[in-house]
Amino acid sequence: MVIALLTCFVSPLITKFLGRNAGWVLALPLLGAAVLAVSAFADAARSGSADSSGSPVVQQWVPWMPTVDVGLGLRMDGLALVFTLLVLVIGALIMVYSTRYLEPVGKHGTFYLLMTGFAAAMLALVLADDLIVLYVAWEATTLCSFFLIARSGAGAREPAIRTLLVTVAGGLLLLAAVTVMIIATGTTRLSDILVDPVWSANGALTTAVAVLIVMAAFTKSAQFPFQAWLPDSMVAITPVSAYLHAAAMVKAGIYLLLRFSPVFADVSVWNVMLVTAGLITALFGAIAALRRYDLKELLAYSTMSQLGLLVTMIGIGTPEALKAAVIHTIAHALFKSALFMFVGVIDHSAHTRDMRELAHMKLRMPVTATAMGLAAASMAGVPLLLGFVSKETMLKAFLDAPGPAWVPWVVTAAAAVASIFTFAYSARLVLGAFGGREDKNSEESEDVVREASPAFWGAPVLGATAGLVLGVTPFLLDKLVTVGATASAGEEVEAHFALWHGLVPELFVSLTVIAIGTMLVLARHRVHHAMAPYDFPISGLDVVDTAREQTIRFGGVVGGWTGSIAPRRHLSIPAVALIVIAALAALTIDDLPAVVGEPSDPLDWVLVVLIACGVVAMMQAKTLIAAIVVTGVVGFGMTVWFLQLGATDVAITQLLVEILTVCVMVLLLRRLPTTFEKTPPRQHVIPLLVAGGAGLATTVGVWALTGRREMSPASEYFLTEGYNETGGTNLVNTILVDFRALDTLGELTVLGVAGITIAALLRARKPSPERSANIQDHSPLIDARDNTVFVRTAAKLMAPIIVAGSLILLLRGHYEPGGGFIAALVGGAGFALAYLAAPSDRSARVQMPYLLLIGLGVAVGVGTGFLGYLDGSFLRPLHPEIFGFQTTTALVFDVGVYLAVIGVILASFNLLGRPPKRGGQPLAGGSDPGAPTHESEVSDAPTAGEKRAEGEPPTSGSTSSEHSRDHANNPEESDEVNAR
Amino acid sequence: MSAALLPLFVAVPLMMAALLVIVGDRRVIHTVGLLGTMIAAVGAAVALVIEFRSGGAIAHGISSWPFGIAIPFVADMFTALMLVVTGLLTIVCSWFAIASGRAANVYFAPLVLVLTAGVNGALLTADLFNLFVFIEVMLLPSYGLFVLAARHKGTLQQVAGARLYVTLNLLTSTVFLIGVGFIYGTAGTVNLAELAGLATTDPTVAISGAVCLFALAIKASVVPVHGWLAAAYPATSPAITALFSGLHTKVAIYGIYRIYAVVFDGDSRWLWIGVTLFCLTMVIGVLGAVGEKTTRSILAFHMISQIGYILLGVALFTFAGLTAGIFYLLHHMIVKASLFLSTGAVEVRYGTGEIGKLSGIAKREPVIAVAFFIAALSLAGLPPFSGFVAKFTLILASVEAGQIAAVVVMLLVSLVTLLSMLKIWNGVFWGDSKSSEKTSTSNADDDAPAASPADGDLPEASPSGTAAASTSGRKQSVAEPASVAQSSGGVATKEAPTASATRADPETRASSATAVAERPRIGMALAGPAVFTAATTLGLGLGAELLLGLSATAAEGLLDTTAYVQAVMGS
Amino acid sequence: MIGVDLGILIIGVACLGSAYRILRGPTQADRAVAGDLLLFGFVGLIALFGVRMANEYTFDIVLVAALVGFLSALSLARALTRGKR
Amino acid sequence: MDLLTIIGNITIVIGALVFATAALGVLRFPDAYMRVSAVGTAGGVGIVLIVAGALALQPSIPNVVKVVLILVVHLASSAVGTMAIARATYITRTPLEHFEFDELAEATPEHDVEEEDLSTERGAAERRS
Amino acid sequence: MTVAITAGLLVFGAVYLMMKREMLRVILGFILLGHAGNIVLMAAGGTSRRDLPYGSPENLSTIADPLPQAFVLTAIVIAFSITIVMLVLAVTGNDDDDTAATAQEVQE
Amino acid sequence: MSWLTWPFRCIGFFLWFAKEMVTSSAAVLKDNLTPGQDSTPGITAFDSQCRNDYEITLLAALITLTPGTLTLGLNSDSRVSQADVSGSSPAKTGPLTIYVHSLYSGSADATREELRDMETRMLRGIRREGAPS
Numbered sequence A: 001m002v003i004a005l006l007t008c009f010v011s012p013l014i015t016k017f018l019g020r021n022a023g024w025v026l027a028l029p030l031l032g033a034a035v036l037a038v039s040a041f042a043d044a045a046r047s048g049s050a051d052s053s054g055s056p057v058v059q060q061w062v063p064w065m066p067t068v069d070v071g072l073g074l075r076m077d078g079l080a081l082v083f084t085l086l087v088l089v090i091g092a093l094i095m096v097y098s099t100r101y102l103e104p105v106g107k108h109g110t111f112y113l114l115m116t117g118f119a120a121a122m123l124a125l126v127l128a129d130d131l132i133v134l135y136v137a138w139e140a141t142t143l144c145s146f147f148l149i150a151r152s153g154a155g156a157r158e159p160a161i162r163t164l165l166v167t168v169a170g171g172l173l174l175l176a177a178v179t180v181m182i183i184a185t186g187t188t189r190l191s192d193i194l195v196d197p198v199w200s201a202n203g204a205l206t207t208a209v210a211v212l213i214v215m216a217a218f219t220k221s222a223q224f225p226f227q228a229w230l231p232d233s234m235v236a237i238t239p240v241s242a243y244l245h246a247a248a249m250v251k252a253g254i255y256l257l258l259r260f261s262p263v264f265a266d267v268s269v270w271n272v273m274l275v276t277a278g279l280i281t282a283l284f285g286a287i288a289a290l291r292r293y294d295l296k297e298l299l300a301y302s303t304m305s306q307l308g309l310l311v312t313m314i315g316i317g318t319p320e321a322l323k324a325a326v327i328h329t330i331a332h333a334l335f336k337s338a339l340f341m342f343v344g345v346i347d348h349s350a351h352t353r354d355m356r357e358l359a360h361m362k363l364r365m366p367v368t369a370t371a372m373g374l375a376a377a378s379m380a381g382v383p384l385l386l387g388f389v390s391k392e393t394m395l396k397a398f399l400d401a402p403g404p405a406w407v408p409w410v411v412t413a414a415a416a417v418a419s420i421f422t423f424a425y426s427a428r429l430v431l432g433a434f435g436g437r438e439d440k441n442s443e444e445s446e447d448v449v450r451e452a453s454p455a456f457w458g459a460p461v462l463g464a465t466a467g468l469v470l471g472v473t474p475f476l477l478d479k480l481v482t483v484g485a486t487a488s489a490g491e492e493v494e495a496h497f498a499l500w501h502g503l504v505p506e507l508f509v510s511l512t513v514i515a516i517g518t519m520l521v522l523a524r525h526r527v528h529h530a531m532a533p534y535d536f537p538i539s540g541l542d543v544v545d546t547a548r549e550q551t552i553r554f555g556g557v558v559g560g561w562t563g564s565i566a567p568r569r570h571l572s573i574p575a576v577a578l579i580v581i582a583a584l585a586a587l588t589i590d591d592l593p594a595v596v597g598e599p600s601d602p603l604d605w606v607l608v609v610l611i612a613c614g615v616v617a618m619m620q621a622k623t624l625i626a627a628i629v630v631t632g633v634v635g636f637g638m639t640v641w642f643l644q645l646g647a648t649d650v651a652i653t654q655l656l657v658e659i660l661t662v663c664v665m666v667l668l669l670r671r672l673p674t675t676f677e678k679t680p681p682r683q684h685v686i687p688l689l690v691a692g693g694a695g696l697a698t699t700v701g702v703w704a705l706t707g708r709r710e711m712s713p714a715s716e717y718f719l720t721e722g723y724n725e726t727g728g729t730n731l732v733n734t735i736l737v738d739f740r741a742l743d744t745l746g747e748l749t750v751l752g753v754a755g756i757t758i759a760a761l762l763r764a765r766k767p768s769p770e771r772s773a774n775i776q777d778h779s780p781l782i783d784a785r786d787n788t789v790f791v792r793t794a795a796k797l798m799a800p801i802i803v804a805g806s807l808i809l810l811l812r813g814h815y816e817p818g819g820g821f822i823a824a825l826v827g828g829a830g831f832a833l834a835y836l837a838a839p840s841d842r843s844a845r846v847q848m849p850y851l852l853l854i855g856l857g858v859a860v861g862v863g864t865g866f867l868g869y870l871d872g873s874f875l876r877p878l879h880p881e882i883f884g885f886q887t888t889t890a891l892v893f894d895v896g897v898y899l900a901v902i903g904v905i906l907a908s909f910n911l912l913g914r915p916p917k918r919g920g921q922p923l924a925g926g927s928d929p930g931a932p933t934h935e936s937e938v939s940d941a942p943t944a945g946e947k948r949a950e951g952e953p954p955t956s957g958s959t960s961s962e963h964s965r966d967h968a969n970n971p972e973e974s975d976e977v978n979a980r
Numbered sequence B: 001m002s003a004a005l006l007p008l009f010v011a012v013p014l015m016m017a018a019l020l021v022i023v024g025d026r027r028v029i030h031t032v033g034l035l036g037t038m039i040a041a042v043g044a045a046v047a048l049v050i051e052f053r054s055g056g057a058i059a060h061g062i063s064s065w066p067f068g069i070a071i072p073f074v075a076d077m078f079t080a081l082m083l084v085v086t087g088l089l090t091i092v093c094s095w096f097a098i099a100s101g102r103a104a105n106v107y108f109a110p111l112v113l114v115l116t117a118g119v120n121g122a123l124l125t126a127d128l129f130n131l132f133v134f135i136e137v138m139l140l141p142s143y144g145l146f147v148l149a150a151r152h153k154g155t156l157q158q159v160a161g162a163r164l165y166v167t168l169n170l171l172t173s174t175v176f177l178i179g180v181g182f183i184y185g186t187a188g189t190v191n192l193a194e195l196a197g198l199a200t201t202d203p204t205v206a207i208s209g210a211v212c213l214f215a216l217a218i219k220a221s222v223v224p225v226h227g228w229l230a231a232a233y234p235a236t237s238p239a240i241t242a243l244f245s246g247l248h249t250k251v252a253i254y255g256i257y258r259i260y261a262v263v264f265d266g267d268s269r270w271l272w273i274g275v276t277l278f279c280l281t282m283v284i285g286v287l288g289a290v291g292e293k294t295t296r297s298i299l300a301f302h303m304i305s306q307i308g309y310i311l312l313g314v315a316l317f318t319f320a321g322l323t324a325g326i327f328y329l330l331h332h333m334i335v336k337a338s339l340f341l342s343t344g345a346v347e348v349r350y351g352t353g354e355i356g357k358l359s360g361i362a363k364r365e366p367v368i369a370v371a372f373f374i375a376a377l378s379l380a381g382l383p384p385f386s387g388f389v390a391k392f393t394l395i396l397a398s399v400e401a402g403q404i405a406a407v408v409v410m411l412l413v414s415l416v417t418l419l420s421m422l423k424i425w426n427g428v429f430w431g432d433s434k435s436s437e438k439t440s441t442s443n444a445d446d447d448a449p450a451a452s453p454a455d456g457d458l459p460e461a462s463p464s465g466t467a468a469a470s471t472s473g474r475k476q477s478v479a480e481p482a483s484v485a486q487s488s489g490g491v492a493t494k495e496a497p498t499a500s501a502t503r504a505d506p507e508t509r510a511s512s513a514t515a516v517a518e519r520p521r522i523g524m525a526l527a528g529p530a531v532f533t534a535a536t537t538l539g540l541g542l543g544a545e546l547l548l549g550l551s552a553t554a555a556e557g558l559l560d561t562t563a564y565v566q567a568v569m570g571s
Numbered sequence C: 001m002i003g004v005d006l007g008i009l010i011i012g013v014a015c016l017g018s019a020y021r022i023l024r025g026p027t028q029a030d031r032a033v034a035g036d037l038l039l040f041g042f043v044g045l046i047a048l049f050g051v052r053m054a055n056e057y058t059f060d061i062v063l064v065a066a067l068v069g070f071l072s073a074l075s076l077a078r079a080l081t082r083g084k085r
Numbered sequence D: 001m002d003l004l005t006i007i008g009n010i011t012i013v014i015g016a017l018v019f020a021t022a023a024l025g026v027l028r029f030p031d032a033y034m035r036v037s038a039v040g041t042a043g044g045v046g047i048v049l050i051v052a053g054a055l056a057l058q059p060s061i062p063n064v065v066k067v068v069l070i071l072v073v074h075l076a077s078s079a080v081g082t083m084a085i086a087r088a089t090y091i092t093r094t095p096l097e098h099f100e101f102d103e104l105a106e107a108t109p110e111h112d113v114e115e116e117d118l119s120t121e122r123g124a125a126e127r128r129s
Numbered sequence E: 001m002t003v004a005i006t007a008g009l010l011v012f013g014a015v016y017l018m019m020k021r022e023m024l025r026v027i028l029g030f031i032l033l034g035h036a037g038n039i040v041l042m043a044a045g046g047t048s049r050r051d052l053p054y055g056s057p058e059n060l061s062t063i064a065d066p067l068p069q070a071f072v073l074t075a076i077v078i079a080f081s082i083t084i085v086m087l088v089l090a091v092t093g094n095d096d097d098d099t100a101a102t103a104q105e106v107q108e
Numbered sequence F: 001m002s003w004l005t006w007p008f009r010c011i012g013f014f015l016w017f018a019k020e021m022v023t024s025s026a027a028v029l030k031d032n033l034t035p036g037q038d039s040t041p042g043i044t045a046f047d048s049q050c051r052n053d054y055e056i057t058l059l060a061a062l063i064t065l066t067p068g069t070l071t072l073g074l075n076s077d078s079r080v081s082q083a084d085v086s087g088s089s090p091a092k093t094g095p096l097t098i099y100v101h102s103l104y105s106g107s108a109d110a111t112r113e114e115l116r117d118m119e120t121r122m123l124r125g126i127r128r129e130g131a132p133s
């Protein structure tokens, strides 16, 4: 069996060498596997390895996913044997046939790969003893089908997609059934599941699974209401149609039904669904086939119809019916694949398969005509052919159908009607192909079509002949059908076929069918005219397509709900959700712990009022400047709040961050409009409601969830042990640099990366152009150099204070308010001052290698962390004595923090506040007239220092000089180089 | 591995990032530094996986402070698996970025390394505030990566996407911070081990934790807070979309799994909320996907849909559910990256991802087509790919848990998933290749070779193949001997849009002067990442047991958090 | 300490007055100058809240605040002129 | 309550009141220049008094040093900052609503004054009279 | 209670501003939201104890919890970093901030 | 010898300035607290005798700190032009013009007079060599 599975892997290789003739070689392993299968089964039969129902079994089990108890279980019982042979023998025939069907030159690698892959998948499907493997194989056949249809050209894409969607939908139903069965029985093993007691114990479950399986099988075997894909899929090339859509793949559903018949045959839903859908499909297919001109399409409807009969047989569920199903499966596979192949032969020779065109031709193809007639006769149920035997068996089963007395009558009558039509369309097929027509203008074109080569018609002739041989000697199939039916019935079934059973009722039915059928054939033109107007109002394809389109359209609507890329809507949804959470929480929590201590101070209210005013002012602000100023108000209010709550370091940090934020905002303000847009008052309502709700939720949340517990253990530890453990008296700082230095490391990284990010951002996209204010250009006060003198002088006065302050804050941070952040922020404020005091943007003394500083900062921080490993842990502070002073590596860490902060502040001023390099912007400065022109400013003439800075990159250390070499030919990079 | 070494997962990438920034713009050093660090990280993570193969956890209090004071880093199977997969994805996406020219600047490698440090830290930490910090460490470089483009070639859409991305993530992390504040306010600690099970007994802790989970849910883009992701993700470059899809949402999901397991102890009272929301996420996500018009926006919506599946695992909170969820999570990271990378490769070379503007790619780029199709089928949950195992185990778990409605939703959604994948397949890969030619030169993102020949940092734009091969940023031209051998014109003509190479289709020749020779334009270097990830999903489907077993071990660790908690307490 | 509390209240009210001017304008310069005054007020508030809490680092913060107030005034001026120095 | 505390409290209240006059000026003065004028003075001096008063409440040598620094920095910065705003106010053509004399306008070249006239009709009217 | 109200006010303003169209207002909203987060953290430590956490205090009952202060410090700096990034985003793609710009404002 | 008296001159000037502050504050306060405006606002150009950045900055700051007066800005055109005329060195020797906004001085000339008085006192107070020429 493994041989067959492996065949598909070598097939591309073979095809590469042999082209279309690869089919000859590929047929061999399939036949070989068939022989092996039979002999293995015979061995098993001899050695007596059998299942509970007594039929022989061959099995293998390889674990695949033991975690979910899935294994590669293969098991061949009688039913599997029947289908195995079907798959392999028909497969071999098709392979041989393909060698002549395909174009002599061309890429057939994927075709043979997919065909053999399909054979393997189909084999795995019928042999699977594990539900998962069964499902996998099921889907694999679907995929092979999809690809085989799809590779037939542009017109095949839509059908391929439709087919895929329908069959995958069925597959999903099967998956649902599979999972339910696995959970219900606790095993994935098919043979165990089939005999599990749960099916008799739990009726509802059994019904549900039965329905799922039935539906899955219906999609695969093209049963009502999922039948539409089958004719649609006929765009595929003939070998594909013959193999997948006649003999094998569509039989997967039949196999599934047969496989689960022992479990569900007693479930009424099963019987009703199968019989109903089967008969409807049988009738619909047969009638539809009568109306087709395309030979292949006719065969497709015929297949649908025959499958309907098979499904009906399985639905009847008696041993006799199952026996009929098995033999009819075999018979159908033989005649239908042969017929398809013949249609392919005709198509190839006559270059059409449309009856109306064939009518104008003379097909001189005696062998094809004869053999095709045989196959068609088998389909029609003409005696002496296998089709007759199977139909007789079927009718017998139908006549003996269980249930209310009317059932056998109805079923038999319906089957008989379907058979009449079958007879009619079988004749129509042959006559349509070879019969010609009494066309008046037949002299117009009398193309003569000659017989194809034997290698081409050999395979179908074999199939057709087999129908005759087995029809004459049906007893040859006794054994096979016996084991097959036994397995599907779950009990011993004996099959004895004979050519002559005597004058049994079914014979009369058969004869009636043939008689009426013959009449229909004779009156075929009238019949055809009578049926022409009755076109089906709803096409299944349309349903699939409509569903698909509507899903896509509805999807567009759903996507449109959140389609905006503007942040506002996306931001408001979480706010609303938070309100909902708060409301749910308010409903859930009934008692809260008591408030500990007195959480408020009367003067807190001053801050509340100030912040309230600030917030309202921010909401009301119509100009950007006002908004920024009142943002400062709130920020300063927060500073005082932190002070009020005993958080000195936080207050200082907040203060500095606030002002640096404002400084950066002002740098950008010149590129933004002066005022915000006005929104009409009613557009304020919803934002106000959402914001109000969110605010209220927050207030309630803070009120309910804070201040209701005693001091936390961690807090107590810091307050009592903090100094002893670290030697630092600023406990907040000890947390930052000692206890939770990792947070701080992350934070300094964030800062540094912010610098890198804005550099990347501004490199990727230029900021929007500046908009100048309405400046009184000729005022005596306009000279920047004159008028910055006050600021410069003040800056000179403050510079030593800032530098000293920054240093002191850095060094004392471990003991008193300060630390790397605060110190660096003060230093940053110094740079801000230097920037603001400069007479021009260009001459502002903030040019420093900011990226280098950032890199160094992070490196120092992490490096300190590595030092900690000397004492066994990352970031563990060390306390070495240097020159007799007790020091701590926490200070080094703070230096890292300092560098990173300075780096990002410098990055902001350099990237945002200074004009881009003149020489370094060929694109911006040269070809883009819209670029800001700083040169126009009176006082902007570069100073001596600037000229030096612009002419060449600063030579701060060897690294940057090397960069300048790297980029000597790339002036665009020069400001990036400056940054390092 | 000694637990004390766990911080190195953060420290080493950070240090390397810092060094690369200091070293400056030397592409070779950057590439080697980035990939070397990542490979080392993955190696270490694999060692962790091996260490935890039968369960257990290790933890270390950073700086050796006592329990409750130190920030604990802790790893168990779940952590280790996430470390491996995120690391692998980073490598693959970096590879793609390098091949597509997106990495050709001084910022890429450091930013990716910091991102990695952030991801690793977020995965390892057992301290909620520290988690906040590491989420930020992840986010800041992401903001930079989001807008990375050739000089002055960043698009307005990119900036708009970045705005949305930044603001949403900032909202998320601030909400998370507030949640952490509430947790500290109610429980007096932010240490996961100290918080273990507290939410089951103290409703105020539960609601505080819910705020944190909600924040992570925004980040993970759970309905109804999902739309931002679909809008923002397609706005950046394909490499970055792939990277972010594998890292950001997934870390959020990891956080949700971890916090719910530890703090809520899998409290079954709230699971119905999860099941409902996550099913909605599946449905809304897939519907959104099927309605979109560009490959990446389809894929972005799929991400939302799939996140519903992944989180369903935690909403079931059974052994089977968690196993399936974790497997799904890991599978999804790979397959999603694969899809983004294969469609991204097309987008990079053909300048658009818009369905209808492209067609016939399958004929011209069979390798990418196969990679895409494998990943697409995997995403739809078809066998024999990892997506099938993921979906199957999840459905199994749902059936077991009696969540039949969820099963129905999952089945329907996977059908629609297939539908939308076919939409891409039909719109981009099938059809005549002629319509793609017109768009290949104009309208291109900076990733596309045609963007600007003057662009110094685009490897493809160099005037001649030899000069190109000699510059440092051009590894990929050297690394694709196959395509070079195939193309008679050499590298230069291969990329040049006006190349006078043979044209297969006469109609093309007539219709478009800018048409390109009908031969693969996506070299192996660019296709490689997609192929690799597609192969991985196939491998994980056929050899599902490996990952399934590991996921099961990880699930056990979530179901019974004793090992995790004990490890932290003993650290 | 009644003086401190009184001082806080007076400054608080004064700040509200400035806030009114910020919103009201009418010119951008009016907003800027009112903002400047407001920030001065906060320097005073910091000093007063600091001594009221007996925070021994009050003057450190005030020193920083004075510096910051300066920067904010300069920034506001720069904002008025949209970067023109 | 010792003398220093009393002095401190009184100084603080005086400082607060001085500051309040600035606020009053900002509210009541009719044009931007007069408002700036008020802020420059009272903002600077008021805060200085408050800080000095605060020092009286927390007297210590380091604090004296810090307060001296604060006084210097604050007086310089408030004056310089205010001047910066004042100049910005002028060069951005903020109308000078009330004036008896304007030597700055006289010193401004004619064509620019014309421009200014358009923006400040009232100023032009007064100049004509 | 005062802290709770402050937090609520800040969130109120934050959410309102975040729903505005201009990026700058959204940024201002986030600045407020950051303040709100910080004040929540401070509240989480308890606002009944407000003395400075320095040295080795004798009487723990009045000393403020230093841990949230450390948290807030970290959070402030992180928020600052992101604010700068957002500000740059506000000027690199300003098509939607153009509405109020008059023709003369844009320097040609 | 003059540097010996410098500290005393400094303090003397400081005290004078403090007195000026009080008196002019009273004027402003009175105007503010009484209904209506009785101010005579105007802008005066004042040619300063200050010689360096420190002096001019101090003078400007003192003007601003004095209630009722406000320095608007500075113009050095006359200085530069003078240097240009001499053609020799770029050293700025001519007067700097300070533009002062005043509220209660009545006229430009009155303002100039007040400013001149203040400037003289200031320079006498802060220059080590004493009063300006």
Ligand code: NA
Residues within 6 Å of the ligand: B219, B244, B245, B247, B248, B249, B250
């Ligand atoms: Na994400």
Ligand code: NA
Residues within 6 Å of the ligand: D037, D038, D040, D041, F063, F064, F065, F066, F067, F068, F069, F070
């Ligand atoms: Na004044």
